[in-house]
Amino acid sequence: MEAFADLLDALVYTSSRNAKLKLIADYLRRTPDPDRGWALAALTAGLDFPAVKSAAIRKMLMERVDPVLFALSRDYVGDTAETASLLWPEPAHPPTPPTVAEAVEILAGMTRASVMRELPALLDRLDANGRYALLKLATGAMRIGISARLAKTAFAGAFDVSVDDVEEYWHGQVAPYAPLFAWAANGAEPPSGEDIPLFRPFMLAHPLDETIVDMAKYAAEWKWDGIRVQIVHAGDETRVYSRSGDDISGTFPEIAAALKIPAVLDGEMLVRGSHQGGAEGGAASFNALQQRLGRKTVSKKMLEEYPAFVRLYDVLIAEGEDLRAHSWEQRRLVLETFAQRLDPERFDVSQVIAATSLDELAAIRERARDDAIEGVMLKRRDSAYVAGRRTGLWYKWKRDPLLVDCVLMYAQRGSGKRSSFYSDFTFGCWDGDPDQGAELLPVGKAYFGFTDEELKWLDSHVRRHTVNRFGPVRETDKSLVFEVAFDSVHESKRHKSGLAMRFPRISRIRADKPAHEADRIEALRKLVRD
């Protein structure tokens, strides 16, 4: 556990990507099985201990520390695990740290009844850094700036194997990944996944921004506002995977049941409707899809009210043939033929937009706002299907965001690198004429869109303009105007203003603009396309 704790701390204090890769690779080479496998699982967020959650940690702390002192500490530190590791009463005896594998075994054996007894016993065996590492490992919330991709790249670097191979063999493997280490470190046969419906890493797009592309080389498609999914059938089983590789087959049983041919398909999960793109070939809003997300089981009523289907973008593997090395154009031909054999109620193929120039496409994209479509995708016709985001192959071109001027109302301290800064902002619009006594009503919340310099300025603004405190929340004097950018706005019963923004972010700080000139609720309401 000490080596793992040292690794976590070193990662926290290292900002360079290469230095992080080296730290992880060194650890993986130096540490024996199965500790290194568990550590790798922890770094890639692959561990889950149902009995050990933040709530249990908070409860355990409350039994030892005054709740108010705990809340003040948590608010200042910005991280529950770190707060707990620091507040934990130092045991009288010297630490007797477990190995990572031993810690995992004990954590996995805990039940909701035993956690309040067994977790303290485990924490008493560690020093402050060890407690931090243990709690991070136990709750799976690392927040140390290590993506799963980075950890896999480090794994590849540690043993000099290709990262694409690592990605490929990774899925279907479970921690502590003995076959994976045997293959990479000791030259054993790679783990095989032919008869298992494994997840394959997604190909992703860059924002187009200012890039100019030659439309002769690119195909355009609509960017649908659902969730990206991969549907895999192998060995008589079908699984539906989300963008992050989570198995969501249980959430969409009708989709899982509809694919019976061995294949790996890439598409957008949507709900039938006409909100996006109109009645002909359209789909319901993201809000409708949201009713279906996050459920482990689905009622019959849900299935009827919000029928899901997948709009197919791509095919990776069809009937045993791996098509990923082929061009988009070739895969598209296979996809169109293949899709004819699928249930049209559950699958259709994403339409290609005919546009010969970027200007023409821009005009089409501009009209898309009326159809409530998020934007367009550009895919290089000769591009192979490669994992991750590669420059020049796929682009997303979202329509320009909507903008509205809002007034800062409340602020809260952030987490992670924004810890101890006031960086979560709630802002509002006027419910009438501010010169006639109108009030501000909250319309949204955002915690990004500003630079580190602006963050410092905002933090000090909040401190200097606080008029009220409600626990960790500060109410400001409502003097600062933000230009807020957002993708769309919807009716919502959850907010007093009756509106909710999608993807709001601070686009500009308008310190020059008087608060009474900020926008009114009615202006925002006009942008609703529900």
Place this chain on the structure above:
Amino acid sequence: MAASWIRAEPFGIHIVPGNCWVDPARPVDTALVTHGHADHARGGHGQTIATPATLAIMALRYDTRTGTVPVEYGETVSLPGGVKATYVPAGHVLGSAQILLEHAGERVVITGDYKRRADPTCPPFQPVPCDVFITEATFGLPVFRHPPVEEEIGKLLTARAANPERCVLVGAYALGKAQRVIAELRLAGYAAPIYLHGALERMCRLYEELGIDLGPLQLAAGLPKGALAGQSVMAPPSALNDRWSRRLPDPITTMASGWMRIRQRARQRNVELPLIVSDHADWTELTETISEVNPQETWITHGREAALLRWCELNQRKARALALVGYEDEDD
């Protein structure tokens, strides 16, 4: 309320009968200054009453050659209005003092900034019995428990020894922290020259003039990169990520501060090796000191006063927070 002759105003503590101020944030006729940090010691007062070391430190920064009244530790001065002031070591930095005020049969202690750990550069804090204890609360949260300084100095020496091709760059405040870290390094047996950023030189020289031995010191400026490999360099925190540090051979950036306890605070400073070395009392010391001094009332000046207030409440101690402005959070 106890000690009604003392008022907490936004810019300082006012001793009403003598019309004197303690650590005022703006120029006044008569100022009692606890120590030389810029947020407590400012120039422009008609008369400044402080320890000789604090006055010497202030003279480096401001034109305070006129109107200075030196007071030795343990010495009592009489202020107008029948108020007596006694200066007692606070253990914070060289010259730092608590001020005991006596008037109308009441005793009030103003700690200024203080710590309880041993510090080779200044005499230790002495608890003084009093009716009202006016304490700082810089590290007034139970997450702050400073580890033994030897452990932290050990980390620094280990990092230096393990990286002969790099140098260790220690960020430390120019007054107090820098000299303490140097003195602790010497206690740990580190005898090699320590290389300084120009901004630290004058204060180190002053410490030496005042009798604190810091061993061999040299300016880092003008030396070729290679000469500093395997060496220890010290700079003010502002220079850590500045152009200045580019002259150094792949420095291991460290910072000596109580804030380094919190990972994200260290990260916000781009620190690679955080050293938890503080010149302030940690949570345990703040609360134990209040218990030890055992005043009738505890007033809290600056820092994380909410948590210390809560502790007083839980321990049935009468307490209040003073809303003072101008004290910096960060100078540790």
